[in-house]
Amino acid sequence: xDQNAVPVAPAVTPGPVRAPNVLDLIGRTPLxxxxxxxxxxxxxxxxxxxxxxxxxxxxxxxxxxxLRMIQEGLRRGALRPGRTIIDSTxxxxxxxxxxxxxxxxxxxxxxxxxxxSTERKKVIAAYGAKxxxxxxxEGSDGAIRxxxxxxxxxxxxxxxxxxxxxxxxxxxxxxxxxTGPEIWRQTAGSITHFVAAIGTSGTVMGTxxxxxxxxxxxxxxxxxxxxxxxxxxxxxxxxxxxxxxIYHEDRLDRKISVSTEAAYDMVYRIAETExxxxxxxxxxxxxxxxxxxxxxxxxxxxxxxxxWGERYLSTRLWTGWTGDGGRA
Amino acid sequence: MPIQIRVPTPxxxxxxGAESVTVDATTVGALLDQLDKLHPxxxxxxxxxxxxxxxxxxxxxxxxxxxxxxxxxxxxxSGDEVSIVPAIAGG
Numbered sequence: 001x002d003q004n005a006v007p008v009a010p011a012v013t014p015g016p017v018r019a020p021n022v023l024d025l026i027g028r029t030p031l032x033x034x035x036x037x038x039x040x041x042x043x044x045x046x047x048x049x050x051x052x053x054x055x056x057x058x059x060x061x062x063x064x065x066x067l068r069m070i071q072e073g074l075r076r077g078a079l080r081p082g083r084t085i086i087d088s089t090x091x092x093x094x095x096x097x098x099x100x101x102x103x104x105x106x107x108x109x110x111x112x113x114x115x116x117s118t119e120r121k122k123v124i125a126a127y128g129a130k131x132x133x134x135x136x137x138e139g140s141d142g143a144i145r146x147x148x149x150x151x152x153x154x155x156x157x158x159x160x161x162x163x164x165x166x167x168x169x170x171x172x173x174x175x176x177x178x179t180g181p182e183i184w185r186q187t188a189g190s191i192t193h194f195v196a197a198i199g200t201s202g203t204v205m206g207t208x209x210x211x212x213x214x215x216x217x218x219x220x221x222x223x224x225x226x227x228x229x230x231x232x233x234x235x236x237x238x239x240x241x242x243x244x245x246i247y248h249e250d251r252l253d254r255k256i257s258v259s260t261e262a263a264y265d266m267v268y269r270i271a272e273t274e275x276x277x278x279x280x281x282x283x284x285x286x287x288x289x290x291x292x293x294x295x296x297x298x299x300x301x302x303x304x305x306x307x308w309g310e311r312y313l314s315t316r317l318w319t320g321w322t323g324d325g326g327r328a
Numbered sequence: 329m330p331i332q333i334r335v336p337t338p339x340x341x342x343x344x345g346a347e348s349v350t351v352d353a354t355t356v357g358a359l360l361d362q363l364d365k366l367h368p369x370x371x372x373x374x375x376x377x378x379x380x381x382x383x384x385x386x387x388x389x390x391x392x393x394x395x396x397x398x399x400x401x402x403x404x405x406s407g408d409e410v411s412i413v414p415a416i417a418g419g
Contacts, residue, residue, distance in 0.1 A: 115386065115413050136413045137336040137347075228338040229373050229414065231384020240338060260384045316384050 022103050026063040027178045029055045031186040031302070034286075036273040037266075041290055045298035048289060050305045051183060054278070058096040059123075060307035061179075065202050066096035068174035069163035070104070079161035084109055086160045088147035090140045090199070090234050091120040092307055093165050098127035109160075111147040113139055117233070118314045141242050165200050167245035172206030179203065180210025183302050189214065192299035195256075195289040197223040197281045199234045201247040203304055208251060219253045223288035226257035231264070231316060234281045234306065256288040263287055264317055267309065277309035280317050329406040331359055336414045342370040356387060357400035359410060374412060386413040 019025050034048045042048060053061035073079035084107045085097055094110040101108035108129035112120075115136035124131055132150070134143040144166070154160050165171050183191060194211055196204040201222070208220035225232045228240035238247070249255070260280075267283035270276050282305040289303040312318060333349045335342075343349055349366065353359035364371035376382050379400075387394045388411045394402045404410070 137334055137411065139337060139414050141337065231382075231414075260382075264383060316386065 022057050023067060023100060025057045026067050027056070028182065029053050031183070032274075032276070034270075034274060037270050037286065038290065038293065039273075042293040043297060046293045046296045046301065047299075048293050048301045048303070049187065050276075050282070050286070050303055051179070051186075052276075053304060053306050054308035056096075058092075058099040059311065060092040060096065061203060061304060062092040062096040062306075063099070064174040064178055065165060065168075065171040065200075066093055066100055066163065068177070069165065069168050069170045070097070070100055072168070072170040073161050073163065078157075079106065083161045084159060085163065086111070086147065086150065087163050087165060088112065088134075088140065088143035089165070090143075091116050091311075092234060093200075094129070094131075095120065095123050095127075097163065098124045098129035101129060102127045111143045111150065113143055117312060119311050123311075140236075144242055165202065166242070169246060171200060171202035172209065172246050175203050175206030176210045177206075179304075180207040180214075183207065184211065184214055187300055187302060190300045191218055191302050192296075193219045193221060193289075193292050193301040195221045195223060195285055195292060195301060195303040197232075197235050197258075197285045197288070197304070197306070198238065198247075199236055199281070199306075200244050201236075203306075205246055205248065205251065207304075212251075219292075220251065221254045221256060221288060221292055222252050223256050223258055223284050225284070226259045231260040232258075232280050232284050233312070233315065234279070235284060254292075256291055258284045258287045267317060271309070276305075278305045279307045279309050279312050281306045329354060329404065331404050331406075332409045333359065333363060334409065334411040336412055338414055339370060339373060339412065342367040342373075354404055355400065356389065356394055356402045356404065356410065359404060360400070387411070388413060 029052050031049045031051050034050055038048050056063035085101050086109045087097060088111040094112060098108050109132060110124060110129055111132045111134055113136045114133035121131060134146040151160060151162060194207060198204060204222045211218045225235050225237045228237045263280050263284035266287050267278060267280055270278055285303045289301050293301045329352060330350050331353055335347060335349060351359055351362035353362050360371050360374060374385050381387060389402055389408055
């Protein structure tokens, strides 16, 4: 698109224009074709689209599984009045659970490493949820273990409802029921490759399963940090982590490892070329998607941009490492 | 001066699983050099080829980020505790 050809109306209208409840605004996120950051890298007949999950009301892709897990808990009676929603989270799921808890008037307690970004802590507090901090040196696996210990003090299971995003099939199911069909429709069935970074693996598992059922030759690609020691907040290096119960590596066609530096640099390029400020997991996903796209002659590659970049302005992605408070 | 270093889980493969290591040093930079002498290879994970702390790595002296102190020149005194803190993974 040249600078004179500004469209008069958006090509895709995200979600309904009027809703009775904030939870009705979850999902139906827009798909944006990336034409500038891909220029000179991707062959002409290959299209790359990003699904902008930051448009969810909680600001990330996690609204989908959080809502689905809570609906499932209510349906089973595991979540009922008097109980508190509790889970361990690196941030976005926590924000989603806090938002949904506020909307449904359920108390929420979240276990997270104490070094999660200030923005996350403040957003969660704004929704009225309580944060329980775990040892930052033990990362998100430390939060998982602390949450298990808290629940061990409630052996009857009468105080808490734990969505358990790492092991709850309602997590991938949310993507099977919503993200997958949306992408199928938004690409008119032309998608050839789906790329998503792995946190719990819910997105890639659920969306992947739906797309494979529509057309078995659609390639499902997962992106993960290249090392246990990385700076890609929200993503998991499977070989060195507590592996989620919902993760089935045999359902992936390909796995791509991305370095922290490459993902950060991509975040800056996306902002400067596309006018889109996203988080580091989106940078990692695009590094992976471009590795896939550049090898093709033609095709339609769809990737997930999990959230917006404002949520990380206080983190190493943007501050502190040049000595003058900005990035180099 | 003995300084205690708290080692995060992903780097404990260098320290034979130890959660903390004590070394003698007067600055954070010297502390990392000492740590690497005891546990070869660990500094390369914390600093890049130019010797600067990697962009995504956080080092704290008694809870204060060294980027807001004097980076690798940040002074240390007996009894200080240095933490090397990773990013947060997984949903």
